[in-house]
Amino acid sequence: MILKILFSQLFTRPATNRFPAKYMPKSVTGFLGKIQSGKTKLVPPVPVPPRFRGRIAYDRDKCIGCQLCIRVCPAKVIQFRPEVKKIRMHVTRCTFCAQCVDACPVDALAVSDQFLLADPDRSAESLTVE
Amino acid sequence: MAEAENTFRIPIGPIHPALKEPIRLSFQVEGERIVGVEIRTGFAHRGIEYMGMRRNLIQVLYLAERICGICSISHPIALTQAVEQAAGIEVPPRAQYIRVIISELERIHSHLLWAGVAAHELGFDTLLHLTWKVREKVLDILEELTGNRINYAIPIYGGVRRDIAPDQHPKVQDTIRYYRGLLDELLDTFLRDPSVEARTRGVGVLEPEEADALCAVGPTARASGLAKDVRQDRPYLAYGELGVKAITPRDWGLEPRGDVYDKIVVRLLEVGQSLDLIERALLEMPDGEITSFPKIPALLAHLKKAHGEGLGWHEAPRGEVIHYVRLEAGVEEPVVWKVKAPTYSNLMSWEPMFEGQEIADIPIIAASIDPCICCMDRVHMVRDGSEATMHKEELLRLSREKTRRITDHGSRITGLGGVR
Numbered sequence: 001m002i003l004k005i006l007f008s009q010l011f012t013r014p015a016t017n018r019f020p021a022k023y024m025p026k027s028v029t030g031f032l033g034k035i036q037s038g039k040t041k042l043v044p045p046v047p048v049p050p051r052f053r054g055r056i057a058y059d060r061d062k063c064i065g066c067q068l069c070i071r072v073c074p075a076k077v078i079q080f081r082p083e084v085k086k087i088r089m090h091v092t093r094c095t096f097c098a099q100c101v102d103a104c105p106v107d108a109l110a111v112s113d114q115f116l117l118a119d120p121d122r123s124a125e126s127l128t129v130e
Numbered sequence: 131m132a133e134a135e136n137t138f139r140i141p142i143g144p145i146h147p148a149l150k151e152p153i154r155l156s157f158q159v160e161g162e163r164i165v166g167v168e169i170r171t172g173f174a175h176r177g178i179e180y181m182g183m184r185r186n187l188i189q190v191l192y193l194a195e196r197i198c199g200i201c202s203i204s205h206p207i208a209l210t211q212a213v214e215q216a217a218g219i220e221v222p223p224r225a226q227y228i229r230v231i232i233s234e235l236e237r238i239h240s241h242l243l244w245a246g247v248a249a250h251e252l253g254f255d256t257l258l259h260l261t262w263k264v265r266e267k268v269l270d271i272l273e274e275l276t277g278n279r280i281n282y283a284i285p286i287y288g289g290v291r292r293d294i295a296p297d298q299h300p301k302v303q304d305t306i307r308y309y310r311g312l313l314d315e316l317l318d319t320f321l322r323d324p325s326v327e328a329r330t331r332g333v334g335v336l337e338p339e340e341a342d343a344l345c346a347v348g349p350t351a352r353a354s355g356l357a358k359d360v361r362q363d364r365p366y367l368a369y370g371e372l373g374v375k376a377i378t379p380r381d382w383g384l385e386p387r388g389d390v391y392d393k394i395v396v397r398l399l400e401v402g403q404s405l406d407l408i409e410r411a412l413l414e415m416p417d418g419e420i421t422s423f424p425k426i427p428a429l430l431a432h433l434k435k436a437h438g439e440g441l442g443w444h445e446a447p448r449g450e451v452i453h454y455v456r457l458e459a460g461v462e463e464p465v466v467w468k469v470k471a472p473t474y475s476n477l478m479s480w481e482p483m484f485e486g487q488e489i490a491d492i493p494i495i496a497a498s499i500d501p502c503i504c505c506m507d508r509v510h511m512v513r514d515g516s517e518a519t520m521h522k523e524e525l526l527r528l529s530r531e532k533t534r535r536i537t538d539h540g541s542r543i544t545g546l547g548g549v550r
Contacts, residue, residue, distance in 0.1 A: 002257065002319045002323075005260065005315075015266070048273075049274040049277070051292070052277050053276075053277035068426065071186065072186075072188045072189065072430075074185070074188070074189040074190075074191070074192035074193060075192075095192060095196075096278060096281075096283075097192050097195075097278075098277065098283065099188065099192070099426075102291060102426060105427075111277065
């Protein structure tokens with residue numbers, strides 16, 4: 001039984017998606033450079049489902065500064081900026097439960113499909129939403 | 131334990147390559163045979179209950195989800211039920227069905243994960259990769275339904291946070307069909323494989339009387355032939371309407387022996403049972419509201435007013451999980467939060483299971499109860515005081531000291547509300 005599955009596996013494609021490249025590049029920076037110059041292509045990640053909980057998107061103009069999101073956030077991601085009555089989110093701490101999205105009374109917060117958030121600098125621009 | 135002349139002590143852990151989580155097992159061996167085992171826990175204590183008593187109830191919900199990475203809906207379900215009982219919140223029927231569907235999907239992924247780990251412990255890595263490959267499908271459907279692969283963040287006090295849309299029904303039914311077709315193959319590869327049988331038959335036997343006396347729960351107890359399942363014994367959510375029957379090896383046509391083989395039988399058959407439950411729940415799910423508190427500020431206000439205590443339970447993939455909370459009016463945090471994870475009840479079954487076995491069988495016997503040490507560790511001894519150093523005089527002295535302390539300072543004895 002298991003032998004049948006194993007032999008059939010020799011002729012089928014691998015179950016895993018080979019993101020970002022089919023084989024480990026010799027040099028990662030060289031690989032990234034090649035992508036930028038268009039010499040090679042990135043193997044795309046598996047598409048996410050429609051209601052995926054990625055990085056929280058923030059609409060600053062809609063925000064009324066009620067601080068309800070700060071009250072419900074389990075990871076204490078959100079910081080209040082009293083001078084402008086808006087919020088700042090530190091994505092490195094986020095647990096992606098999207099409770100703030102449910103709590104927001106004016107729909108200023110939404111889930112996005114972004115999940116590639118790795119960065120060596122934890123206060124990088126891509127990891128701070130404001 | 132008196133050490134005979136020809137017995138040796140093999141300590142394993144707290145940190146050891148064979149263990150996935152920190153626990154110390156100290157084996158007494160006579161040649162290859164284990165004659166005794168001492169278990170010491172408390173190395174993965176995280177103080178989660180203490181943290182919970184300093185956060186408001188909505189934040190506690192997500193903390194409870196992170197007690198265990200695999201049972202990431204079992205703990206929130208038990209907690210929401212406890213809080214709903216304490217605060218007198220009704221859960222709409224549709225929300226109950228959605229909770230059932232997600233928790234049964236979780237059971238499938240947990241049991242497949244365990245089956246892979248068991249195959250790995252036996253040295254059958256081909257089967258590990260095969261089982262974990264097919265497990266991806268249930269994680270995909272969980273991501274589709276909830277938005278997250280592992281920590282689903284679905285239950286909330288008074289309901290659930292996401293509905294199952296009509297266009298998602300075919301996707302769930304596809305998943306059910308996929309696993310139906312696959313389950314027979316999995317049963318065949320696990321249960322009719324001579325090498326798996328040789329390594330698991332008669333290994334790590336837990337007699338039904340021992341399982342009963344040691345209060346084993348979940349698949350560990352059911353493999354010994356005890357028809358014990360919280361979903362059957364104390365129905366909650368929609369389980370009463372769906373009608374769950376505890377699965378024992380008798381359903382596979384075998385008399386239960388309580389060994390590792392029987393534990394594989396029970397877990398794999400439960401995957402089939404979960405598929406049936408999901409299919410029926412999808413069909414019978416009534417229309418209506420998914421939560422009785424659509425607005426978060428109203429929920430927070432209601433929880434702040436709530437006063438009372440509640441007990442919530444759930445049959446997690448590993449067995450019965452219980453949460454106890456006590457709420458006080460005017461306080462946002464729970465005054466008491468107590469968690470009993472299934473491994474806590476199953477840990478003591480290790481002792482009779484290890485007795486008389488070979489050293490090479492330690493990994494598979496340890497894995498057979500599906501231990502989750504960090505869920506279980508609720509107490510940590512700060513001072514390493516083993517019972518051997520605690521004599522009667524010492525206890526008497528401590529007792530007298532406490533009396534003196536209380537009478538001298540006039541401090542009152544704290545009741546249940548104290549941090550234990």
